[in-house]
Amino acid sequence: MTPSVEQTAADTIKALSMDAVQAANSGHPGMPMGMADLAVVLWGQFIRLDPGQPAWPDRDRFVLSNGHGSMLLYSLLHLMGYPLSLEEIANFRQWGFPTAGHPERELPLGIETTTGPLGQGFGNGVGMAMAEAHLRAVFGPELVDHYTYGFVSDGDLMEGVASEAASLAGHLGLGKLIYIYDDNEISIEGSTGLAFSEDVPARFDAYGWHTVSIDGHDRQAIAEAIREAQSVTDRPTLIAARTHIGHGAPTVQDTADAHGKPLGDEELARTKELMGWELPPFTVPDAAYQFFAQARERGAAAHREWDVRRRQVFDDDPARAELWKAYWNPVAVKVDPLGFEVGASVATRKASGAVINQVAVSMPSLIGGSADLAPSTNTIIDGAGDFAADRPGGRNLRFGVREHAMGAVVNGMVLHGGLRAYGATFLTFSDYMRPSVRLAALMEIPSIWVWTHDSVFLGEDGPTHQPVEHLASLRAMPNMWVLRPGDATETAEAWELVLNRRQGPSAIILTRQGVPVLDRSGAEGLVARGGYVLRPGDDVVLIATGSELHVALGAAELLAPLSVRVVSMPCVEAFLAQDESYRSEVLGVGLPRASIEAAATFGWDRIVGDGGLTIGIDHFGASAPATVLAEQYGFTPEAVASAVSGWLEPSN
């Protein structure tokens, strides 16, 4: 019996996956083998992609949340005609090749997001579907109308971030989100029965999803389930597909051994024999290429039709064409001064709220929200409405108490394209979303995090809510920019810097408490350099960030007749990126230096150098009013001046 082309396509995925993992001598063959039937149906019959123009805005999005099954994706992308060669597949997991152990975002290759850390892709897909729903509301379905498909695993569904994102997706009724759950009952330690016995479809029903359970190797049932999912437009769909991990392997199918290691030469040979597969390794039969050629042509045709529609729409409605440009080809952002009076006490979170509302007017693609702390983080865009199931055009995102989903969703919205998204919570709760923050840094995407209540000076809520180590821990992360502006005017400049940064995530770190608006005449625009001289002086250099900047200025006055320089350093990363001469000019050469930051001193030695003083807080805080904490922890101008003079003249 001749196998169907669909069968050949599935077998090709299995063969390539087995071959690549075997050649690399590491990787995960079981998942691609188990999901090959699902993949050929989804990609063969449904998905709309145009590999010739991978960035087509209205393409369907595909997320492989179970990223360890990367060979499934690479196989699909190669067969579909993306520029990912068999040679690259044969060099799976090798230095210099794009076929990494886990998929790394590379849009020209069709890789929409970086996955591997479980649950993140699940959350990204929710963000992509939210972006689609929002842009559809803004531009109409003639311009934006696509699905977000995802493959998810037991592991994804066990992760809290996926639970949070699933609850949010159900709440928002994301009808164009369709996930296929690889229910293979196997995880690394063995049967999922070891740790996972919940009723997954019932859980998703409770979240407000549409669910359907099928045999994941019955390709007719798969197609029907996807059609059914498409027909349900007011809820996301989870297709629970019962599959066999390592499908077709005679001895390791349905075992944990199929999960994360090569099959071995013998098992591989036997599997191919049972499949009737006689081609050499890394060989693709023409029938498989032909099968995917029709899928590719379906997507290309859809893209052509979309181009026609778009031209028509733009011709009929030039305003919409302009708006489209504002979303998809953004210009540089300029933040105007906020107009607070010098000396006024303004929490930087309040200044930030003013920036958001100023920028939101001219930047319609700005969208974001908070994890149930909007009144505290000052992140509401006034008059822009809430994003809700029946009003996805709203620009205020209500994440609920779901920081981690917020991180993954913001990343997903940014990855989708067209939007500039931010997520907000208290700085201490950045820990809850850290895996998503890291992925934004790894992907070099410009997600924006607004983290307020940025030190022990949030006061009475106490040490559970008071960040101490967070600034250091975030500064240690590659590609991450941490901005801690010292007053309202620095806050405006910090936002401008962040909004124009495209190659990585940025965090804007803001005070709860009021801090004086400083006289920064002559220093306008210098936040962009990361650090700058705010007050000249030649005897000693005080380097401060955020709410400690005005304290340093106060201490400098008290230290007269010493000539005290005060350096504001709102962004250490940006400062270190300056050339050596600028840095020396700012920090001085041979001058004693002290850093002042109400946080762990870890990392400040590289700025103050040997013999430098690091004034910080290397312990957890306490529940008390901020002014009391400032006294107790030595963060008044008097205490800082005293610490500095004691350090300069230890004999006194």
Added chain:
Amino acid sequence: MTPSVEQTAADTIKALSMDAVQAANSGHPGMPMGMADLAVVLWGQFIRLDPGQPAWPDRDRFVLSNGHGSMLLYSLLHLMGYPLSLEEIANFRQWGFPTAGHPERELPLGIETTTGPLGQGFGNGVGMAMAEAHLRAVFGPELVDHYTYGFVSDGDLMEGVASEAASLAGHLGLGKLIYIYDDNEISIEGSTGLAFSEDVPARFDAYGWHTVSIDGHDRQAIAEAIREAQSVTDRPTLIAARTHIGHGAPTVQDTADAHGKPLGDEELARTKELMGWELPPFTVPDAAYQFFAQARERGAAAHREWDVRRRQVFDDDPARAELWKAYWNPVAVKVDPLGFEVGASVATRKASGAVINQVAVSMPSLIGGSADLAPSTNTIIDGAGDFAADRPGGRNLRFGVREHAMGAVVNGMVLHGGLRAYGATFLTFSDYMRPSVRLAALMEIPSIWVWTHDSVFLGEDGPTHQPVEHLASLRAMPNMWVLRPGDATETAEAWELVLNRRQGPSAIILTRQGVPVLDRSGAEGLVARGGYVLRPGDDVVLIATGSELHVALGAAELLAPLSVRVVSMPCVEAFLAQDESYRSEVLGVGLPRASIEAAATFGWDRIVGDGGLTIGIDHFGASAPATVLAEQYGFTPEAVASAVSGWLEPSN
């Protein structure tokens, strides 16, 4: 009509909570008012505590997961007779008082765990219930047989960590875990309808919980629901109690305004008027004390009966008495050398597995597991069985892919007492559990984290799995000890150090790849000092950790005739805790220093000083075999030697 004593007790909680928040001018009155009825029923009729002896091992555990409602707990503890005075309540959220904004673990006061960061208490309670089930299996119900009760909020249930823990608790059939869900439909941003519309009881049914829904102000229904929960012994119970936040406040009840700020004088006065409450602020009517006196006596009587039973059991069965001591009064732990041959290639994760199995024999209280990575983290205790619903005596915990719940559960087990628990995953996924790690540090409890695959040298899995910034980010955390042993013998010493540390959490950071067993004769035991001279030398000092230690030794040989000192620094925190003279002796005075660690260099400046060299990886890694990465990133002995000599003689 005279109010019932139960009503008076509830009103007292409300009045104290309103008064304290008003006096502090910050805090959360709404929750204590909304949950007062639930609290008086649970504490009045059911809970078994002995405030005179707060550490009674078989007491019921009570977790206030929605810790922002701390005044509810403080009120209960005061009324119950714990040493928490009205003066301390009147100084809610003030410096020097134990009545912090969020409850901070203080067993003598009856505060079992620190809560506030949402979802953590939920997970702690699951850990406590697991500890109880395990110890009950070990010692029998005559010695261990208590409930774990918890109050949880919408916010808790939105957090992923709670979802993970709930799924695990259902899987493990924790019949003595009873949570009361404060279903008040209000969160900080407004109605929960903004972001949270899932069917919570249906979700918990899907997890395998018993659920019951009641009116949270109907005290008879509350009592019936708790009795029903107790009667269900094979599943945890969630009592969904529909409550009114700010119950009784005439204008703010059922609004977000009741959540997180004082009622204000007028609303407070009106509320008391409506309650018929005529006492001055911070005054407790005798009836309320009497009400709680019977609850206190019930607990004390239970404790007396338990003492009798225990004496009987120990008399009848001296072996059980000995075993009890081993769990509850542990002696210092000694780890014997592992016996690997010098020069053999042994991954430190493997050495760690050997330690765990060695120690587990003499230390029955050691219990732990991994988030679905046990075969990779080498954390199985051989022959000790899995902890499962029908076999809670097993010591291998199967967390599933739930790192965050693992963190909160391990903390809960440690908080319960009697057990020494560890949780394991890859170092990069420590990010997923970071909020729990932080709470262990804040609580100063000795949770143990085993984090393997500790650098880019895990190889092919690629940058999603390769930690870079994690060591620095963890070292920045107060009270946290980070141990990165350099070979099998250091691993044994590191474990010994950790097992004997009681005042904070420790992380054991381990390699995936083999590293040579070093000749450490003469340096035995020195891991305890954090850093020590492994190879003497007088020209230059190379400081290395973990898998870079043998690389440094290799480089030292290549750098001959230079006299190169190699310092091993497996625990920076322990080293910095040594006295100045020891530190100078190890690092030398006036010698050039270079650090070598395959991770972010952030933080190493404080060790190497001005002009020092920090060899590290300040970017994300790549998917490739470890040996290739070592070449590419300069972590071979040759590359290190070349970097060091280039740095020492820049003119060459």
